[in-house]
Amino acid sequence: MATARDLRDWIALLEREGELVRVSAAVDPKLEVTEIVDRTVRAGGPALLFENPKGAQHPLLINQFGTEKRMCLAFGVDSLDDVAAKLGEILELQPPEGLAAKVRGLKTLKSIADSRPRTVKRGASQEIVLRGDDVDLGRLPVQTCWPGDAGPFITLPAVITRDPRTGQRNVGMYRMQVLGPRSTAMHWQIHKDGRADYLFTEGRMEVAVALGLDPISAYSASAPLPKHIDEFMMAGFLRGEPLDLVKGVTVDLEVPANAEIVLEGYIDKGELTDEGPFGDHTGYYTPAEQFPVFNVTAITMRKDAIYPSIVVGKPLQEDAWLGKATERIFLPAVKMTVPEIVDYDLPVAGAFHNLCIVSIKKAFPGHAKKVMHALWGLGMLSLTKGIVVVDEHVDVHDYAQVMFYVGANVDPGRDVVITEGPLDHLDHAPTLQFIGGKIGIDATAKGPLEGTREWPPEIEMSDDVRELVDRRWSEYGIDWSSLTVPVARNGRISQSSRRLLRR
Numbered sequence: 001m002a003t004a005r006d007l008r009d010w011i012a013l014l015e016r017e018g019e020l021v022r023v024s025a026a027v028d029p030k031l032e033v034t035e036i037v038d039r040t041v042r043a044g045g046p047a048l049l050f051e052n053p054k055g056a057q058h059p060l061l062i063n064q065f066g067t068e069k070r071m072c073l074a075f076g077v078d079s080l081d082d083v084a085a086k087l088g089e090i091l092e093l094q095p096p097e098g099l100a101a102k103v104r105g106l107k108t109l110k111s112i113a114d115s116r117p118r119t120v121k122r123g124a125s126q127e128i129v130l131r132g133d134d135v136d137l138g139r140l141p142v143q144t145c146w147p148g149d150a151g152p153f154i155t156l157p158a159v160i161t162r163d164p165r166t167g168q169r170n171v172g173m174y175r176m177q178v179l180g181p182r183s184t185a186m187h188w189q190i191h192k193d194g195r196a197d198y199l200f201t202e203g204r205m206e207v208a209v210a211l212g213l214d215p216i217s218a219y220s221a222s223a224p225l226p227k228h229i230d231e232f233m234m235a236g237f238l239r240g241e242p243l244d245l246v247k248g249v250t251v252d253l254e255v256p257a258n259a260e261i262v263l264e265g266y267i268d269k270g271e272l273t274d275e276g277p278f279g280d281h282t283g284y285y286t287p288a289e290q291f292p293v294f295n296v297t298a299i300t301m302r303k304d305a306i307y308p309s310i311v312v313g314k315p316l317q318e319d320a321w322l323g324k325a326t327e328r329i330f331l332p333a334v335k336m337t338v339p340e341i342v343d344y345d346l347p348v349a350g351a352f353h354n355l356c357i358v359s360i361k362k363a364f365p366g367h368a369k370k371v372m373h374a375l376w377g378l379g380m381l382s383l384t385k386g387i388v389v390v391d392e393h394v395d396v397h398d399y400a401q402v403m404f405y406v407g408a409n410v411d412p413g414r415d416v417v418i419t420e421g422p423l424d425h426l427d428h429a430p431t432l433q434f435i436g437g438k439i440g441i442d443a444t445a446k447g448p449l450e451g452t453r454e455w456p457p458e459i460e461m462s463d464d465v466r467e468l469v470d471r472r473w474s475e476y477g478i479d480w481s482s483l484t485v486p487v488a489r490n491g492r493i494s495q496s497s498r499r500l501l502r503r
């Protein structure tokens with residue numbers, strides 16, 4: 001399946017698939033859009049294109065990522081695991097043996113080389129150029145999302161910076177509070193790459209912000225890649241086509257040629273502002289905190305530019321699906337460092353940094369604890385507050401099953417690890433910001449070398465009896481298709497109880 005080239009192509013695809021509703025009624029980007037989207041996301045509803053946001057000159061697109069189906073459409077796959085498989089192929093590239101393997105290896109290498117962005121002369125994103133006093137962020141339907149928010153926030157930006165030491169590009173999704181017609185705050189948190197670029201810069205730093213990209217490029221800005229990897233290169237690889245970039249009109253940075261809107265400008269080291277409060281994806285307001293000021297020197301746009309937005313808040317919100325995409329797509333990378341990992345799940349209700357459930361092929365005493373510490377040392381997973389480890393046969397996505405093993409297999413005195421480490425910037429629970437306690441629960445079956453008594457066998461019906469009952473089922477005359485049972489026959493959790501759990 002081909003992926004969308006740009007936001008318009010994506011909107012057309014969503015429309016063809018019946019996945020987008022146009023709203024022509026005049027709707028206020030202040031709070032009203034949030035309430036509409038909140039209801040739509042929770043119902044698994046469509047993307048919304050607000051054609052007449054009150055007080056603004058551009059339409060607002062929201063909930064483009066709000067279901068697993070749309071995420072799959074964005075990546076052109078049937079399942080997000082297919083995206084993971086594509087990345088896994090490069091990670092597992094081995095010295096090839098035999099001609100066929102060599103040819104496959106070369107093809108894979110070429111696909112990486114071909115993923116680097118292309119520089120082009122002209123871009124639709126610069127059809128309209130507003131500089132100096134013509135710059136007015138008030139044209140855009142920037143949402144004030146929640147009643148306690150300090151003001152309007154740009155919530156779905158791809159923020160482009162450069163590492164002054166290496167010249168390497170970074171693209172990150174960092175919300176931007178609008179402070180005036182030509183300035184915003186830049187909320188890059190303490191662990192983020194854009195922030196590191198800022199800290200390495202002396203004096204003035206150029207910054208560009210792309211709004212309204214094809215969905216894969218927009219997603220890539222939120223992906224937790226190692227600092228030296230260009231998110232736009234990953235986007236090119238996942239799109240199967242490199243991203244076209246064009247030189248900025250007032251900054252020496254390259255910007256997406258097909259973006260709907262680009263904000264160009266600079267950040268002066270040490271020019272800080274109060275940012276927030278903001279109703280965050282933690283489900284709480286994060287309090288005001290000092291962040292750098294982004295001064296806008298130019299807005300460039302396509303004709304009739306469309307402004308993209310997203311609401312974060314108490315889970316479930318649209319960003320859950322961006323997080324789920326990351327969970328799936330990064331599994332091969334996690335396994336590359338910790339190969340005994342079979343699967344993992346970052347529950348949406350855990351806002352992604354609070355809880356990780358992981359299944360392992362356990363091979364030695366203390367193995368589960370080894371995996372906890374490995375995850376606490378791995379990229380952004382290092383910020384995870386709680387880790388539950390289960391054996392390989394447990395379905396980490398089935399929370400009732402996981403609960404069963406946490407209850408059944410754990411002696412809290414022996415199997416709970418309490419330690420300390422860095423925590424998410426936004427976590428309000430720890431006594432100190434950024435650092436605090438961690439909990440690991442080893443819910444695997446224990447062996448004699450772990451000092452336990454004999455571990456009893458788990459109850460399973462024998463295969464021959466299962467097959468017998470399958471064969472004879474119709475003879476019994478038992479029909480329960482009309483009944484709704486909270487836990488389905490196969491022990492998996494049913495859709496209805498999944499919905500209950502989400503509340």
Ligand SMILES: Cc1cc2nc3c(=O)[nH]c(=O)nc-3n(C[C@H](O)[C@H](O)[C@H](O)COP(=O)(O)O)c2cc1C
Nearest residue numbers: 171172173174175187188189192193194222223224
């Ligand atoms: C909708 C959305 C909003 C986000 N807002 C912020 C933010 O304001 N500040 C921040 O540091 N990270 C934010 N993130 C997470 C970052 O985008 C993510 O950590 C990304 O990996 C950052 O890029 P980097 O690794 O190049 O720094 C947000 C993610 C999403 C999906």
Ligand SMILES: [Mn+2]
Nearest residue numbers: 170193225227
């Ligand atoms: Mn990065």
